[in-house]
Amino acid sequence: MSQDLDRRARELLPELAVERHDAAVFDLRRRRDEAVASVPDWEPLRERAAAIKRHTLDHLDVLLERFEERARAAGAVVHWARDAEAHNLLVARLLEERDIARVVKSKSMLTEECGLNAFLAKRGFDVVDTDLGERIVQLGDEPPSHIIVPAIHRTRGEIGALFHRKMGSPAGESDPERLTRVARRDLRGRFLAAEAGITGVNFAVAETGSLVVVTNEGNADLGMCLPPIHIACLGIEKLIPTMEDLPVFLRLLARSATGQPITAYTSVVTGPRPGAELHVVLVDNGRSDLLASENHRSALSCIRCGACLNTCPVYRRAGGHAYGTAVPGPIGAVLAPGLRDDAGARALPHASSLCGSCTAVCPVGIDLHDQLLAWRREKPSTGPLERLALETAAVVMGHPRLYRLLGRVAGRLWPALARRWPGNPASHWLDSRELPEHPGLSFSQRWIRERDRG
């Protein structure tokens, strides 16, 4: 069951914040709908993107080798990491070898997944997140709650108070434009002083060895163009075959994410800039396991637009922190059980109504709700009590007389079960629901009575 997610949601997103969060997130969904309606070839575009990704995943070995070869030819150094630890050690070594202390970072869900920030901080590096939303959650010492809008769970008042404490903005200042200026000034100095820039990667083009990085703020570009070394970290699923494939994904990505026709900056970087170093780290961290699963490999097609989060009734009311994963929402619940095997990950596919809205908006055609259902079968997360209940139910359903007898017993117990009292096994279920009044008669009893009367 999804009791854990439910409990965390209650702790992390207070009652009052739920309505605001729900509205803010759904507004992104509304903007997405408007943008999609203006693209006449949207559905063919989605199908094309899904087909390109199917081809890519089926040729991932040759595409990875091609990308490596072309990126090297352009002057990049390509590294491989089997898991999060190998990735973190590799990045730390690159920094240590150059005696680097000050690092600017732009948004990367991969480095969130690997816990890179905490790893580097422990070793004494000064790592500054530069995406405004990421900076807000970094200063607040909490993880992002949304993959596109990391601080969507925070109000302007909370952010104003945080900036006052951490950056000395005037007390009580909560105007988004003035707060943005405060962060801009502070971060501009950090960009200029940075000795290394770490970025994520949206797409890696095998044909040319190019990296594609998109932002609205321009923070990834400043991180790439000022320091003498750029370290780009990406999961092995970020590959696309050719430059001609890129516009297919670019036309889908921003429209699905925020309803913009394209992000403000879309940078295609091929090799290091003159006089600088470019290091590319290709990370597996469970992706090859997911690739081996016929049911779930399509989840590797995800381009991290966040559309499935914005439309999901569970995400909208629970908030991203409740998931306990780097990527929350439906795609997070599909990826988690494939990337790691623990009770928390197993429970996530149950936190869904299977309404299918996620599948309907996914720009690369991932069958998200079918995959959630498949995980429930493949990795059951029922406890011993639930299993006993289900097994008992199967026996009772198979024996009509026993069923009728227990039905009458349940009718007597109903008033007690429908109320919350300490020790009632149904208490948790009743937290957010009310049982209807008991009708007094079972369906069969009523049927017989009506028939005899007729």
Next chain:
Amino acid sequence: MSDRQLVLKRVRASTRHRVDHPGPHQPPELPGGWGTFAAALEGVGGRVHGPFDSGQLAGRLSAWLEQRADGGRVVAVEAAASRLGPGPWELAEVEADPHSFEGTAVAVLLGGVAVAENGAVAVEGRLAPQRALPFLCRHLVLLVSTDAVVPDLHTAFHRLPNDALAHHHLTWISGPSKTADIEQTLVYGAHGPLTLDVFGMEP
């Protein structure tokens, strides 16, 4: 086994090389032209001037700079300056330390292909080798030729010159730097330029 060998071995075990590439996407005929591009650019927070013929362009830009630059430093890349001729701008050095562009009030660059569906303009390494300049300046000006406008992004990638990737970076710029990370309130000038102005050039 090295991480490279291990990852490739695991990936190879799950690839069969049977699914063909679907081929290029053929977009339907979308509206193109300068007017559509200008509307898209204004929709993402940019401003559009002109188009002007080559006799007017430098004068119009100079007049606009007088207000906008407010006495600050105006830097133009060689490719833009050669279109404009002499004016109130200094030439950006190709070999300059990128940090030296901090404090630039206005940067003037020559744009390449422009896209009507999303207001994006290609800024190529070949035409703007100073990678940091369009991000460190407070205000960005792009000169865009009216015949560089194409309807959609697929056509735009096809229209790029063959050596577009040979100069390290190619950036599609669509509007000024922006963020909506504080309560979804749109703010221009998150990290990069606060404004983007496109001056149209008649061919």
